Amino acid sequence: xxxxxxxxxxxxxxxxxxxxxxxxxxxxxxxxxxxxxxxxxxxxxxxxxxxxxxxxxxxxxxxxxxxxxxxxxxxxxxxxxxxxxxxxxxxxxxxxxxxxxxxxxxxxxxxxxxxxxxxxxxxxxxxxxxxxxxxxxxxxxxxxxxxxxxxxxxxxxxxxxxxxxxxxxxxxxxxxxxxxxxxxxxxxxxxxxxxxxxxxxxxxxxxxxxxxxxxxxxxxxxxxxxxxxxxxxxxxxxxxxxxxxxxxxxxxxxxxxxxxxxxxxxxxxxxxxxxxxxxx
Ligand code: C2E
Ligand code: CA
Ligand code: CA
Ligand code: CA
Numbered sequence: 468x469x470x471x472x473x474x475x476x477x478x479x480x481x482x483x484x485x486x487x488x489x490x491x492x493x494x495x496x497x498x499x500x501x502x503x504x505x506x507x508x509x510x511x512x513x514x515x516x517x518x519x520x521x522x523x524x525x526x527x528x529x530x531x532x533x534x535x536x537x538x539x540x541x542x543x544x545x546x547x548x549x550x551x552x553x554x555x556x557x558x559x560x561x562x563x564x565x566x567x568x569x570x571x572x573x574x575x576x577x578x579x580x581x582x583x584x585x586x587x588x589x590x591x592x593x594x595x596x597x598x599x600x601x602x603x604x605x606x607x608x609x610x611x612x613x614x615x616x617x618x619x620x621x622x623x624x625x626x627x628x629x630x631x632x633x634x635x636x637x638x639x640x641x642x643x644x645x646x647x648x649x650x651x652x653x654x655x656x657x658x659x660x661x662x663x664x665x666x667x668x669x670x671x672x673x674x675x676x677x678x679x680x681x682x683x684x685x686x687x688x689x690x691x692x693x694x695x696x697x698x699x700x701x702x703x704x705x706x707x708x709x710x711x712x713x714x715x716x717x718x719x720x721x722x723x724x725x726x727x728x729x730x731x732x733x734x735x736x737x738x739x740x741x742x743x744x745x746x747x
Pocket of ligand 2: 525647
Protein backbone atom coordinates (compact mmCIF):
# COMPACT_ATOMS: atom_id res chain seq x y z
CA UNK A 468 0.00 0.00 0.00
CA UNK A 469 1.20 3.49 -0.64
CA UNK A 470 -0.01 7.00 -0.56
CA UNK A 471 0.03 8.39 -4.07
CA UNK A 472 -0.03 11.98 -2.82
CA UNK A 473 -2.80 14.51 -2.87
CA UNK A 474 -4.50 12.40 -0.24
CA UNK A 475 -5.42 9.73 -2.78
CA UNK A 476 -5.09 6.17 -1.67
CA UNK A 477 -3.36 3.81 -4.05
CA UNK A 478 -3.15 0.24 -2.96
CA UNK A 479 -1.18 -2.02 -5.22
CA UNK A 480 -1.98 -5.42 -3.83
CA UNK A 481 -1.99 -8.08 -6.57
CA UNK A 482 -4.23 -10.30 -4.45
CA UNK A 483 -6.80 -7.59 -4.24
CA UNK A 484 -6.76 -5.48 -7.33
CA UNK A 485 -10.27 -4.17 -7.37
CA UNK A 486 -10.82 -0.77 -5.81
CA UNK A 487 -14.23 -1.89 -4.60
CA UNK A 488 -12.73 -4.85 -2.70
CA UNK A 489 -10.10 -2.63 -1.14
CA UNK A 490 -12.81 -0.22 -0.11
CA UNK A 491 -14.86 -3.00 1.42
CA UNK A 492 -11.88 -4.40 3.35
CA UNK A 493 -10.80 -1.00 4.63
CA UNK A 494 -14.40 -0.16 5.47
CA UNK A 495 -14.76 -3.32 7.53
CA UNK A 496 -11.47 -2.52 9.32
CA UNK A 497 -12.71 0.98 10.09
CA UNK A 498 -15.82 -0.42 11.73
CA UNK A 499 -13.51 -2.16 14.22
CA UNK A 500 -11.01 0.68 14.59
CA UNK A 501 -12.83 2.42 17.42
CA UNK A 502 -13.02 -0.73 19.57
CA UNK A 503 -9.41 -1.63 18.79
CA UNK A 504 -8.11 1.76 19.86
CA UNK A 505 -6.60 2.57 16.46
CA UNK A 506 -8.07 6.06 16.27
CA UNK A 507 -6.77 9.21 17.90
CA UNK A 508 -7.57 12.89 17.74
CA UNK A 509 -4.92 15.53 17.04
CA UNK A 510 -5.30 19.28 17.36
CA UNK A 511 -4.11 22.05 15.06
CA UNK A 512 -3.94 25.61 16.40
CA UNK A 513 -6.06 28.34 14.83
CA UNK A 514 -4.03 31.49 15.40
CA UNK A 515 -4.47 35.22 15.59
CA UNK A 516 -2.80 37.36 12.94
CA UNK A 517 -0.21 38.72 12.84
CA UNK A 518 1.42 37.39 16.03
CA UNK A 519 0.30 33.77 15.95
CA UNK A 520 -1.26 33.62 19.43
CA UNK A 521 -3.54 30.61 19.80
CA UNK A 522 -7.21 31.51 19.31
CA UNK A 523 -8.50 27.93 19.32
CA UNK A 524 -7.80 24.51 17.84
CA UNK A 525 -9.32 22.19 15.24
CA UNK A 526 -9.68 18.52 16.12
CA UNK A 527 -8.55 16.19 13.33
CA UNK A 528 -8.95 12.43 13.32
CA UNK A 529 -6.07 10.01 12.80
CA UNK A 530 -6.15 6.27 12.06
CA UNK A 531 -3.16 4.01 12.40
CA UNK A 532 -4.10 0.81 10.57
CA UNK A 533 -2.39 -2.29 11.99
CA UNK A 534 -1.06 -3.35 8.53
CA UNK A 535 -1.13 -0.21 6.41
CA UNK A 536 0.05 2.37 8.93
CA UNK A 537 -1.32 5.90 8.96
CA UNK A 538 -4.24 6.37 6.57
CA UNK A 539 -5.31 9.91 5.69
CA UNK A 540 -8.75 11.06 6.81
CA UNK A 541 -9.15 12.37 3.27
CA UNK A 542 -9.35 8.67 2.38
CA UNK A 543 -11.14 7.04 5.29
CA UNK A 544 -13.69 9.75 6.13
CA UNK A 545 -15.40 9.50 2.71
CA UNK A 546 -15.28 5.72 3.14
CA UNK A 547 -16.86 6.02 6.59
CA UNK A 548 -19.56 8.23 5.10
CA UNK A 549 -20.27 5.64 2.41
CA UNK A 550 -20.48 2.66 4.76
CA UNK A 551 -22.23 4.53 7.57
CA UNK A 552 -19.52 3.95 10.18
CA UNK A 553 -19.07 7.74 10.35
CA UNK A 554 -21.95 7.73 12.85
CA UNK A 555 -19.98 5.65 15.34
CA UNK A 556 -16.61 7.18 14.47
CA UNK A 557 -18.03 10.70 14.64
CA UNK A 558 -19.64 9.97 18.00
CA UNK A 559 -16.29 8.78 19.34
CA UNK A 560 -14.50 11.89 18.02
CA UNK A 561 -17.10 14.19 19.51
CA UNK A 562 -16.78 12.55 22.92
CA UNK A 563 -12.97 12.84 22.87
CA UNK A 564 -13.17 16.47 21.83
CA UNK A 565 -15.70 17.44 24.48
CA UNK A 566 -13.64 15.68 27.18
CA UNK A 567 -10.51 17.51 26.02
CA UNK A 568 -12.34 20.84 25.90
CA UNK A 569 -13.66 20.25 29.42
CA UNK A 570 -10.12 19.54 30.66
CA UNK A 571 -8.75 22.67 29.00
CA UNK A 572 -11.71 24.73 30.27
CA UNK A 573 -10.84 23.52 33.76
CA UNK A 574 -7.27 24.69 33.24
CA UNK A 575 -7.75 27.92 31.29
CA UNK A 576 -11.34 28.96 31.95
CA UNK A 577 -13.25 30.27 28.95
CA UNK A 578 -10.03 31.46 27.34
CA UNK A 579 -9.15 30.86 23.73
CA UNK A 580 -7.06 27.70 24.21
CA UNK A 581 -10.14 25.80 25.31
CA UNK A 582 -12.00 26.59 22.08
CA UNK A 583 -12.18 23.43 20.03
CA UNK A 584 -13.61 22.95 16.54
CA UNK A 585 -14.80 19.54 15.45
CA UNK A 586 -15.69 18.36 11.94
CA UNK A 587 -19.24 17.08 11.57
CA UNK A 588 -20.17 15.20 8.43
CA UNK A 589 -23.40 15.43 6.44
CA UNK A 590 -24.37 11.94 7.47
CA UNK A 591 -24.09 12.81 11.17
CA UNK A 592 -26.21 15.94 10.72
CA UNK A 593 -28.95 13.89 9.05
CA UNK A 594 -28.93 11.19 11.75
CA UNK A 595 -32.14 11.49 13.81
CA UNK A 596 -31.29 12.33 17.42
CA UNK A 597 -27.88 13.81 16.61
CA UNK A 598 -28.57 17.18 18.26
CA UNK A 599 -30.00 15.53 21.39
CA UNK A 600 -26.91 13.33 21.59
CA UNK A 601 -24.61 16.35 21.32
CA UNK A 602 -26.62 18.11 24.03
CA UNK A 603 -26.20 15.11 26.35
CA UNK A 604 -22.44 14.75 25.76
CA UNK A 605 -21.81 18.47 26.28
CA UNK A 606 -23.95 18.56 29.44
CA UNK A 607 -22.30 15.43 30.87
CA UNK A 608 -18.83 16.95 30.44
CA UNK A 609 -19.96 20.24 31.97
CA UNK A 610 -18.35 22.14 29.13
CA UNK A 611 -19.50 25.63 28.13
CA UNK A 612 -21.26 24.96 24.77
CA UNK A 613 -19.84 28.06 23.07
CA UNK A 614 -16.34 26.61 23.47
CA UNK A 615 -17.27 23.94 20.92
CA UNK A 616 -17.49 24.83 17.24
CA UNK A 617 -19.13 22.43 14.79
CA UNK A 618 -17.44 22.61 11.39
CA UNK A 619 -19.86 21.74 8.60
CA UNK A 620 -19.51 22.04 4.84
CA UNK A 621 -21.77 24.01 2.54
CA UNK A 622 -22.59 20.86 0.63
CA UNK A 623 -23.64 19.04 3.79
CA UNK A 624 -25.95 21.83 4.88
CA UNK A 625 -27.43 22.41 1.44
CA UNK A 626 -28.03 18.69 0.98
CA UNK A 627 -31.19 18.21 3.00
CA UNK A 628 -33.57 20.18 5.16
CA UNK A 629 -32.73 17.80 8.02
CA UNK A 630 -29.07 18.87 7.97
CA UNK A 631 -29.96 22.56 8.11
CA UNK A 632 -32.37 21.85 10.97
CA UNK A 633 -29.58 20.04 12.83
CA UNK A 634 -27.22 22.98 12.38
CA UNK A 635 -29.90 25.30 13.74
CA UNK A 636 -30.32 22.87 16.63
CA UNK A 637 -26.60 22.97 17.44
CA UNK A 638 -26.72 26.76 17.33
CA UNK A 639 -29.72 26.75 19.68
CA UNK A 640 -27.68 24.63 22.12
CA UNK A 641 -25.09 27.40 22.14
CA UNK A 642 -22.43 25.70 20.02
CA UNK A 643 -20.71 27.82 17.42
CA UNK A 644 -21.06 26.91 13.76
CA UNK A 645 -18.28 27.13 11.17
CA UNK A 646 -18.75 26.76 7.42
CA UNK A 647 -15.74 24.66 6.33
CA UNK A 648 -13.91 24.67 2.97
CA UNK A 649 -15.88 27.76 2.04
CA UNK A 650 -16.03 28.39 -1.67
CA UNK A 651 -15.31 24.84 -2.84
CA UNK A 652 -18.69 23.16 -2.44
CA UNK A 653 -22.09 24.06 -3.78
CA UNK A 654 -21.51 27.60 -2.66
CA UNK A 655 -24.55 29.65 -2.05
CA UNK A 656 -24.39 33.01 -0.35
CA UNK A 657 -27.98 32.47 0.76
CA UNK A 658 -26.55 29.91 3.17
CA UNK A 659 -25.05 32.83 5.10
CA UNK A 660 -28.61 34.12 5.45
CA UNK A 661 -30.44 30.86 6.21
CA UNK A 662 -27.85 29.17 8.38
CA UNK A 663 -26.58 30.48 11.74
CA UNK A 664 -22.91 30.86 10.78
CA UNK A 665 -20.38 32.13 13.34
CA UNK A 666 -17.18 31.32 11.47
CA UNK A 667 -16.33 31.06 7.79
CA UNK A 668 -13.28 28.99 6.91
CA UNK A 669 -11.86 30.19 3.61
CA UNK A 670 -10.49 27.20 1.74
CA UNK A 671 -6.79 26.68 1.11
CA UNK A 672 -7.35 26.76 -2.66
CA UNK A 673 -8.14 30.47 -2.33
CA UNK A 674 -5.42 31.15 0.23
CA UNK A 675 -2.87 29.60 -2.14
CA UNK A 676 -3.49 32.40 -4.63
CA UNK A 677 -3.35 35.29 -2.19
CA UNK A 678 0.22 36.38 -2.96
CA UNK A 679 -0.37 36.92 -6.66
CA UNK A 680 -2.75 39.11 -8.64
CA UNK A 681 -5.24 36.28 -9.08
CA UNK A 682 -9.00 35.71 -9.02
CA UNK A 683 -8.40 33.86 -5.74
CA UNK A 684 -6.90 36.90 -4.07
CA UNK A 685 -9.86 39.04 -5.18
CA UNK A 686 -12.23 36.50 -3.61
CA UNK A 687 -10.17 36.32 -0.41
CA UNK A 688 -10.35 40.10 -0.12
CA UNK A 689 -14.07 40.29 -0.92
CA UNK A 690 -14.95 37.65 1.67
CA UNK A 691 -13.58 39.94 4.39
CA UNK A 692 -16.14 42.60 3.44
CA UNK A 693 -18.95 40.07 3.54
CA UNK A 694 -17.94 38.41 6.81
CA UNK A 695 -17.21 41.69 8.58
CA UNK A 696 -20.61 43.03 7.56
CA UNK A 697 -22.34 39.89 8.77
CA UNK A 698 -20.33 39.72 12.03
CA UNK A 699 -18.88 36.38 11.01
CA UNK A 700 -15.30 35.46 11.91
CA UNK A 701 -13.15 34.60 8.89
CA UNK A 702 -10.41 31.99 9.22
CA UNK A 703 -7.92 31.52 6.38
CA UNK A 704 -7.07 27.82 5.98
CA UNK A 705 -3.87 26.17 4.80
CA UNK A 706 -1.49 29.09 5.35
CA UNK A 707 1.98 27.77 4.54
CA UNK A 708 4.17 30.86 4.16
CA UNK A 709 4.97 34.10 5.97
CA UNK A 710 4.13 35.96 2.77
CA UNK A 711 0.61 34.50 2.71
CA UNK A 712 0.12 35.32 6.41
CA UNK A 713 1.25 38.89 5.78
CA UNK A 714 -1.11 39.37 2.80
CA UNK A 715 -4.03 37.89 4.69
CA UNK A 716 -3.44 40.19 7.63
CA UNK A 717 -3.24 43.15 5.24
CA UNK A 718 -6.52 42.05 3.67
CA UNK A 719 -8.14 42.20 7.11
CA UNK A 720 -7.98 38.59 8.28
CA UNK A 721 -7.72 38.16 12.04
CA UNK A 722 -7.48 34.37 12.11
CA UNK A 723 -5.50 31.76 10.23
CA UNK A 724 -4.58 28.09 10.34
CA UNK A 725 -1.81 26.27 8.56
CA UNK A 726 1.58 24.59 8.59
CA UNK A 727 3.29 28.01 8.65
CA UNK A 728 2.05 28.39 12.23
CA UNK A 729 1.63 24.85 13.53
CA UNK A 730 0.91 21.30 12.45
CA UNK A 731 -1.70 19.11 14.10
CA UNK A 732 -0.39 17.60 17.36
CA UNK A 733 -1.58 15.49 20.28
CA UNK A 734 -3.65 17.07 23.02
CA UNK A 735 -0.72 16.61 25.43
CA UNK A 736 1.71 18.38 23.07
CA UNK A 737 -0.75 21.19 22.58
CA UNK A 738 -1.21 21.44 26.33
CA UNK A 739 2.54 22.05 26.73
CA UNK A 740 2.33 24.81 24.14
CA UNK A 741 -0.53 26.40 26.05
CA UNK A 742 1.06 26.17 29.47
CA UNK A 743 1.88 29.71 30.49
CA UNK A 744 5.65 30.02 30.46
CA UNK A 745 7.87 32.44 32.38
CA UNK A 746 7.15 36.05 31.48
CA UNK A 747 10.00 37.26 29.24
P1 C2E B 1 -10.41 19.95 6.86
O1 C2E B 1 -11.55 19.93 7.83
O2 C2E B 1 -10.43 21.03 5.84
O3 C2E B 1 -9.10 20.03 7.76
C1 C2E B 1 -7.94 20.72 7.39
C2 C2E B 1 -6.95 19.80 6.73
O4 C2E B 1 -5.89 20.56 6.17
C3 C2E B 1 -6.29 18.82 7.70
O5 C2E B 1 -5.98 17.64 6.97
C4 C2E B 1 -5.01 19.57 8.06
O6 C2E B 1 -3.98 18.73 8.55
C5 C2E B 1 -4.66 20.14 6.73
N1 C2E B 1 -3.82 21.34 6.81
C6 C2E B 1 -3.76 22.28 7.79
N2 C2E B 1 -2.89 23.25 7.50
C7 C2E B 1 -2.36 22.93 6.28
C8 C2E B 1 -1.39 23.56 5.42
O7 C2E B 1 -0.82 24.61 5.72
N3 C2E B 1 -1.12 22.93 4.24
C9 C2E B 1 -1.73 21.77 3.88
N4 C2E B 1 -1.39 21.22 2.71
N5 C2E B 1 -2.66 21.16 4.65
C10 C2E B 1 -2.97 21.74 5.84
P2 C2E B 1 -6.35 16.19 7.52
O8 C2E B 1 -6.15 16.15 9.01
O9 C2E B 1 -5.63 15.23 6.67
O10 C2E B 1 -7.90 16.09 7.26
C11 C2E B 1 -8.44 16.05 5.97
C12 C2E B 1 -9.94 16.19 5.99
O11 C2E B 1 -10.53 15.02 6.58
C13 C2E B 1 -10.42 17.35 6.82
O12 C2E B 1 -10.31 18.54 6.08
C14 C2E B 1 -11.86 16.93 7.07
O13 C2E B 1 -12.66 17.18 5.95
C15 C2E B 1 -11.70 15.43 7.24
N6 C2E B 1 -11.65 15.11 8.66
C16 C2E B 1 -10.57 15.05 9.48
N7 C2E B 1 -10.93 14.69 10.75
C17 C2E B 1 -12.29 14.55 10.71
C18 C2E B 1 -13.29 14.18 11.70
O14 C2E B 1 -13.02 13.97 12.90
N8 C2E B 1 -14.58 14.10 11.26
C19 C2E B 1 -14.94 14.35 9.97
N9 C2E B 1 -16.24 14.24 9.62
N10 C2E B 1 -14.04 14.71 9.03
C20 C2E B 1 -12.74 14.80 9.40
CA1 CA C 1 -12.47 21.41 9.11
CA1 CA D 1 -24.27 30.87 16.91
CA1 CA E 1 -11.30 23.02 5.72
